[in-house]
Amino acid sequence: MHIHWFPGHMTKSLREMEDSLPLADIVLYVLDARAPQSCINPIFGEKVGHKPIIYILNKADLVLEAEVDKWVGKLSAQNTAAVKLNATASGGGKIIFPLIKKLAAERLERFKNKGLSCGLRGMVIGVPNTGKSTIINNLCGAAKTITGNKPGVTRGKQWVRVNEYFELLDTPGTLYPKLSDQATARKLAYIGSIKDEVTDTLGLAYAFIEDVHSLYPDVIKNRYGVEPQISAAETLQLIAKARGHMQRGGVPDVERAAIGLLDDFRKGRLGKIILD
Ligand code: GDP
Numbered sequence: 399m400h401i402h403w404f405p406g407h408m409t410k411s412l413r414e415m416e417d418s419l420p421l422a423d424i425v426l427y428v429l430d431a432r433a434p435q436s437c438i439n440p441i442f443g444e445k446v447g448h449k450p451i452i453y454i455l456n457k458a459d460l461v462l463e464a465e466v467d468k469w470v471g472k473l474s475a476q477n478t479a480a481v482k483l484n485a486t487a488s489g490g491g492k493i494i495f496p497l498i499k500k501l502a503a504e505r506l507e508r509f510k511n512k513g514l515s516c517g518l519r520g521m522v523i524g525v526p527n528t529g530k531s532t533i534i535n536n537l538c539g540a541a542k543t544i545t546g547n548k549p550g551v552t553r554g555k556q557w558v559r560v561n562e563y564f565e566l567l568d569t570p571g572t573l574y575p576k577l578s579d580q581a582t583a584r585k586l587a588y589i590g591s592i593k594d595e596v597t598d599t600l601g602l603a604y605a606f607i608e609d610v611h612s613l614y615p616d617v618i619k620n621r622y623g624v625e626p627q628i629s630a631a632e633t634l635q636l637i638a639k640a641r642g643h644m645q646r647g648g649v650p651d652v653e654r655a656a657i658g659l660l661d662d663f664r665k666g667r668l669g670k671i672i673l674d
Contacts, residue, residue: 399584399597399598399601399604399605400580401577401584401592401597412573414555415523415571415572415573418555418567418569419445419446419523419571421521421567422449422521423450423502423519423520424449424450424501424521425450425451425520425523426454426494426520426521426522426523426533427446427451427454427524428522428523428533429453429454429456429524429528430455430457430528431455431456431457431469432457432461432589432671432672432674433585433586433672434455434469435469436576436589437524437525437528439574439575440576441574442573446523450477450478450479451477451478451479452498452501453473453478453479453480453481454480454481454483454533455470455481455482455483456484456528456533457485458482458483458484459484459486459487459666461671461672462670465672466672467482469674477501479500479501481494485529485532485536486529488536488539489536490536491539491560491561494537495561495564498518498520517563518563518564519557519564519567520564520566521566521567521570522534522567522570523573524570524571524572524573525572525573525574525591526572526592526593527590527591528589530570530572531570534566534568534569537560537566538558538566538568539560555567555568575592584602584605584606584609585609585674588606588663588664589673590664599656599657599660600634602660603630603655603656603657603659603660604630604631605630606659606660607630607633607634607659609673610663610668610671611626613673614669614671617668618633618637620668620669621669622636622637622640623640624636624640631652634652634655634656635650635652638652638655643655643658
């Protein structure tokens with residue numbers, strides 16, 4: 399399977415991000431904890447420039463703590479911080495705000511000395527499906543619920559004041575998934591960052607079976623009670639049978655099994671898995 403994709407539909411969101419990014423003082427760069435390296439698109443390094451970055455390793459609940467901690471260590475550097483998060487749990491601010499305060503300490507001090515109320519501005523960016531909207535909702539919390547495109551709700555972007563020194567853009571900046579090499583592209587497809595419509599689901603499921611089996615030999619057996627075969631296609635047939643996904647005439651519905659398998663991984667039902 400070869401993932402070949404021109405992300406034409408993303409140019410609008412990219413342009414929007416390029417408009418907003420210069421206005422932000424600090425960048426919250428969201429990564430999927432199951433594939434942190436794959437979620438970093440180096441092309442955007444230039445656009446972010448010298449702004450402080452907080453890497454948020456989100457969906458940390460789907461990865462063993464020791465594994466995600468390794469990545470937190472690797473990604474912490476001067477002018478950058480890294481932190482693990484489960485954005486679906488409340489209280490994200492308690493985890494993120496202290497890091498913002500630390501990274502922007504000088505700036506906050508300058509404002510304080512001038513007696514100014516500080517409007518430090520942050521923006522959430524990342525590749526699709528890493529949890530950017532969930533994080534914005536989590537951080538904005540009581541300040542404002544993102545209400546979407548309901549009639550009467552102001553459209554377009556707004557800075558939401560989330561605490562006494564910090565404002566957050568209510569719209570995330572969406573980055574292109576990086577397709578520089580196929581191994582990375584596959585991982586991004588597994589985590590749902592590259593839409594299934596542009597990949598071939600069966601091919602993706604076969605590749606996933608092979609990749610996950612080489613990393614975690616027991617995962618397929620544990621979830622489906624199926625012994626992995628030499629051919630991923632045969633393994634998927636067995637999974638389809640085990641799940642009762644059958645077509646008329648007793649033919650296993652491998653398409654349905656493929657969708658189910660990828661969904662099981664994305665929702666964490668295959669257990670804690672890290673791909674990078
Ligand atoms: P976005 O495309 O980056 O804005 O991603 P969303 O915020 O829409 O989230 C994508 C999916 O991931 C949704 O189904 C969320 O409920 C789920 N999600 C977001 N954060 C987490 C997390 O920390 N843990 C888990 N398990 N799921 C999450």
